[in-house]
Amino acid sequence: MNQMNRIALALALAAGFSSSAWAANPMDKVGIEHNAYLSCLMADEGKMPTLQRLIDRCGYRPDSKPDEFVRTYQPFMPKDTTSTYAERLAPYRAQFSAAEYAFVERIDQVLSPQAQSPEEIDEGLAKLEAQALAQLGDKSTGARAILGSLSVARHSLAYWTPYYSEREPGDVAARWPKWIKVVIRVVATVVADAATGAAVGAFPATAVAAGPAAGAASGAVAGALQDWQNAE
Known part of the structure; x- marks a missing residue:
């Protein structure tokens, strides 16, 4: 199955249903x-x-022209690998109610x-999701952004845990x-x-691309971390 077919299958799942573990979140399609x-x-x-590669490589079709899409979403892309969740969302505080923003602090x-393990992180995210x-x-819009962000966090965790584990030799969990x-x-x-998913999702005009934009941000941060590892 090629990359385009995999994306089509994943998006079909997002349109119809999600995994039984996450089905309660109506915004789980963002993480998918x-x-x-x-x-x-x-x-x-x-x-x-x-x-740009979302469009060129992965077949994403934005509502706007490609160059306009890039200009609109580029400001949401992470600038570093060290900022916390709350620090990244601080510029968007006005987009959330007090109750919604309280979840930003709890997700943070x-x-x-100091997180102990991916399993404990996912357990914590699942509780916050409910x-x-x-x-x-x-x-x-703010509530959907929070729910979408939690979905992104859980799916991202499931993606990156084996990715980074496989790049450390031996049984990393035992060392x-x-x-x-x-x-x-x-x-x-x-x-x-x-x-990124929360920030993009917090604006009605950009929320439609919260999932793809978060995917681009994710890969960019992973690339920066890889460069940092290679320099060690």
Whole structure:
């Protein structure tokens, strides 16, 4: 199955249903789209994922002209690999109600550099996902952005944990220093993905591309982390 067919299959799943574990989140399609486009962008070894390549390589069809799409979404792309979730979303504080922004701070706590394991991170995100749906609903743009961000975070976590684990020799889980290195890289990438999804989703005019844009941001951060690793 080629990359375009994989994307089509993933998007068909997003349109119809999601995995039973995440089906309660009505915005889970954002995370599914994130992983679908990210998988395509990462297929070209050595080529940095970009917004333009969403169109050129992965068949994404924006509502606007390609150059306009890139200009609109480029400001949302992460500028570094070290900012926290809350720091990345601080410029967009006005787009969220007080109740919605409280979840930004709670997500930030789950996606902290002190996170113990991917399993514990996912458990924390799952709890926040259920709480966000119960407390915020899914009617406002801000609430949908939070739910979409949580979906991106969980799908991103599922994508990047094996990716980074496979790049450390041996049984990394049995060798704590190596496992800490994996978790740090996973968390740094997931933070950028989830924050990009929330920021893009917080604006009605851009929310439609929250998943693809987060996929481009994700690959870019992974590329930057790889450059940092190579320089060690």
